[in-house]
Amino acid sequence: MRSRTVIVPIAIGVVVWLAAHASAGQGQSEAPAFRIPTSTYTPPKTPWGDPDLQGVWDNHTVVPMQRPVNLAGKRTFTDAELAAREKARASNDPLCNQNDDRCANATVAALDVLPTYNGFWTPQDFVYDNRTALIEDPADGRLPPMTPEAVAIQREHVRLHPPTDPNSTEAVEIRHWTDYDLAERCIAAQVPTSTMGYNSAQYLMQSPGWVMLAHERLNTRIIPLDGRPHLGGTMGGWMGDSRGRWEGNTLVVETTSYTNKQSGGSVGASVPEGIPFGNFHVVERFVPMARNRIHYYVTITDAKTWTRPWTFMQPWEKDRVLRYEDNLGAVTTEPYQMYEYACHEGNNTMGNSMRGAQLALRQQQAPPSVPESETTKSLMGKTEAEIRALFGAPVEVTGPRWQYSTSNGILLFYAFFEKGQVVRVRPEDLRLTEIVSNASR
Amino acid sequence: MAVVMVALGAVATFQAPAYSQGGAIPRTSWDRKPDLNGIWQAFSTANWDLEDHEGGPSPVFVTGAWGATLPGLSVVEGGKIPYKPEALAKREENRRNALPGKPGRNLSADPELNCFLPGVPRATYLPHPFQIFQSPNRLWMVYQFSYARREIFMNGKSEAPIDSWMGWSNARWDGDTLVIDVRGFNGQTWFDRAGNYHTDALHVVERYRMIDRDHILYEATIEDPNVFTRPWTISLPLYRRIEKNVQLLQFRCQEYVEEFFYGEFVSPPRQ
Structure with missing residues (x-):
């Protein structure tokens, strides 16, 4: 040594x-x-x-x-x-899904640290x-x-x-x-x-x-x-x-x-x-x-x-x-068998992510003049029943997180519940009218 | 520092006098099979169109004669690809969509335009060199275009576990001819810029036969019952690149399509 x-x-x-x-x-x-x-x-x-x-x-x-x-x-x-x-x-977890008790019973804070995505990909x-x-x-x-x-x-x-x-x-x-x-x-x-x-x-x-x-x-x-x-x-x-x-x-x-x-x-x-x-x-x-x-x-x-x-x-x-x-x-x-790694061929993420970054910057520079009462932020504190009444059933439930998507699978928003009430919503600035007209039914 | 002088066979081609042609087929020291090690290139216009095609103007007028189509004769045995009637209509549609003239990932355009992996046999006759690596029971091909590559299983009959762009290759020797059976394609590649295409039922049998030290006769028999009425074959020579110190160079075209794909999403730089 x-x-x-x-x-x-x-x-x-x-x-x-x-x-x-x-x-x-x-x-x-x-x-x-x-x-x-x-x-x-x-x-x-x-x-x-x-x-x-x-x-x-x-x-x-x-x-x-x-x-x-x-x-x-x-x-x-x-x-x-x-x-x-x-x-x-963490073990090499399968994706956190509806059948996973740890996910289903997790608090919002615990969900943040569960290996819901990366744990699956990183052996x-x-x-x-x-x-x-x-x-x-x-x-x-x-x-x-x-x-x-x-x-x-x-x-x-x-x-x-x-x-x-x-x-x-x-x-x-x-x-x-x-x-x-x-x-x-x-x-x-x-x-x-x-x-x-x-x-x-x-x-x-x-x-x-x-x-x-x-x-x-x-x-x-x-x-x-x-x-x-x-x-x-x-x-x-x-x-x-x-x-x-x-x-x-x-x-x-x-x-x-x-x-x-x-x-x-x-x-x-x-x-x-x-x-x-x-x-x-x-x-x-x-x-x-x-x-x-x-x-x-x-x-x-x-x-x-x-x-x-x-x-x-x-x-x-x-x-x-x-x-x-x-x-x-x-x-x-x-x-160990190596397979084809066609990275560029499936790289939709970069375009989507750049588009998102561009929108975020525009909003930073000129925030839209939509009152909070008309955006997802107004969903804070609402009950599960109220959310269902507004948008129907969620596409997916992962423990405390409800997901709403468009009919072709594009994520619209997440609502996180604790004690039956929304304690967090992402994003907070989405117009409610956009959800109602786009959500999958 | 010691220059590695290899005992037998293959590297001798590097020390041979440049620009000579002919000569006996080099053979490996380990199994006396033809030694395909080296950098090869098809000098062909097949990438523009496998069939007969005239020279033509650039599809983008500002690129003038730079972007012109090079004329060439068909590399297809018998001249024409035996399309089913409805498949021929799809080929014509592909041809119209090959260059959409608008930015963004365009999945109905020629995949080469998007810098997608070229598939087989197109990788062979793109206007780029490729390198064959051959050692006992191992064979790889690496193409300059996008560093596309294939692991080729020698004497194996392994089945493609999943579809892919470059397919799943099993090879065997038929006398002095290397025969590669390629299946497991994803159906997203084209054969050329002229819209000639296939589906995921594509089955390619490639034959590599050295006709002298610096030339390979390349044949590929193409089968796809969804698109063609019968199997058909292309053939073209591959030439050894014999320049001193020749090597594949970087052509990571992902970088060359970024403005095309993402230009509209750029924000002004922070000052």
């Missing part, structure tokens, strides 16, 4: 290295600032002599990129701590990892300090897209399609990807002179191994331009030439939102640890953004057998 006393002099070395290479530009080899642990495992070979790492690799994880502040100094969990954490996590079968952070270097498991330039970029990004919650520092407001992150736009996941939430697999395919990494979501990376030069400029686009080589049994991939259009964030992103990654120099090291385990180390160098390079690691596991349980408790298992 590494110790801090070893790391500190190395960290100083990094600063010296940065100063020495400040004008060298991209494409230089990495100085071994942080030493990637080696492995004694020898993988099988392909017929043409490369280590054979082919197959479906999953890196589904719950370990955060940065070590939470309350776990400072704690690098790993014990088995007992891991078991306790697992128990505390809880993680690749084993007992660490408290993905970041290995710096040794405190936290991102190194950002440069003043990068801090200013991030602040400006948030200022231009202010959060709705004044206590939040996350960019929220949408005015343009480029305000969505890359994954929401179905363009790419940032390279390197880290935590994907779901569909976290990648098929690693090899042919003589090439590696192809088909990520289950979005990215298809094609990596030549023949020593050709990088494309240069911004030709690498959203995923950057990757060149690979074998160092012993470790696949080493260097990526540069990213587009300079994008900022960070998005699902699977390895860097915080608002950080442009056009200046990234990324070195990935796929270290084979066992037949079905790779330790995937990534070192990101970007002197415009961070004061020193940093490295994170994710364990990858091959040939996992996944277990599915449906609403009725039936269990199926199957070897």
Whole structure:
């Protein structure tokens, strides 16, 4: 196990290295600032002599990129701590529905935190990892300090897209399609990807002179191994331009030439939102640890953004057998098979969401002069019988939440009841006449 | 840093003198089957229309000769696609709707216009290269257009668990010809910009036969009893891209249709 006393002099070395290479530009080899642990495992070979790492690799994880502040100094969990954490996590719940007693009996406050949507989508079968952070270097498991330039970029990004919650520092407001992150736009996941939430697999395919990494979501990376030069400029686009080589049994991939259009964030992103990654120099090291385990180390160098390079690691596991349980408790298992991820083809959400954002902004600027008595806000305090008398039966009841929709399934509004009376309604500014004329009967 | 020099076969094509043609079919070191590894492209106008088509003006006049239709001869054996009469009427309707001339996701337009996944066989003859990755018992194809891709199951008879845009592919060798049986399509793709189409009953059998080191004869037999009176076949050559350092480049066209899809929902930027 590494110790801090070893790391500190190395960290100083990094600063010296940065100063020495400040004008060298991209494409230089990495100085071994942080030493990637080696492995004694020898993988099988392909017929043409490369280590054979082919197959479906999953890196589904719950370990955060940065070590939470309350776990400072704690690098790993014990088995007992891991078991306790697992128990505390939500199970891979089916959607919260009418047949689910927890939903039916929930209070409004409890409903807010039930895994009604995301719990269904995020499987809880993680690749084993007992660490408290993905970041290995710096040794405190936290991102190194950002440069003043990068801090200013991030602040400006948030200022231009202010959060709705004044206590939040996350960019929220949408005015343009480029305000969505890359994954929401179905363009790419940032390279390197880290935590994907779901569909976290990648098929690693090899042919003589090439590696192809088909990520289950979005990215298809094609990596030549023949020593050709990088494309240069911004030709690498959203995923950057990757060149690979074998160092012993470790696949080493260097990526540069990213587009300079994008900022960070998005699902699977390895860097915080608002950080442009056009200046990234990324070195990935796929270290084979066992037949079905790779330790995937990534070192990101970007002197415009961070004061020193940093490295994170994710364990990858091959040939996992996944277990599915449906609403009725039936269990199926199957070897991990990646399916087509047609993201853009089904992306109705972005258009709807932009339309909503546009309407919200217009209302902010010129609130409609409809008296509250004519909007959904006036439903507060009404009884179940009164709501039924006004709009008929709800389309769906989820515990304390009644849903009304149009005949083609577009959500109109939710009313939340406690002790038989409406205590919350969303949205509050919908004209009652619109509901009466549109509601499904 | 060590350049990986591969022991046998496939990568030798990279070191071969550029721009020569002919030559023996490369074979894999592991099973002596034709080695299809490489970057390939159809130099064909089939994506405009599988059947005979004349050159024509751009459908959008401001794009002038840039947007013109390239002329080409039919790649369909016998020249014509054997449509059922009512299906031919639908093809004509598709042709009128192919380019709706108004913004937004338009599901009656050519799916290529929306940057939707191209399906098979269209992915093969889009005006973009694609790369074949072949290793023992594994085969993938990755297309430059939108990075569309297919995992192809070797010697498998697996059934499509669900319909998809690119279909579900099982392959086998018939002598030196790679035969890929593709089913499980969702019925939302077209064959070209001219409205030639199919339903989710589509069944495609592709045949890849190397005729020399740098050429594959590509054939696809298309069957869909909802639309056609009999199976029919297209054939066209695929050419190896032999430029030094050739690689697929980014064509994530999702980005190129964003203004088209979402332009009307933009709010002025915050100052």
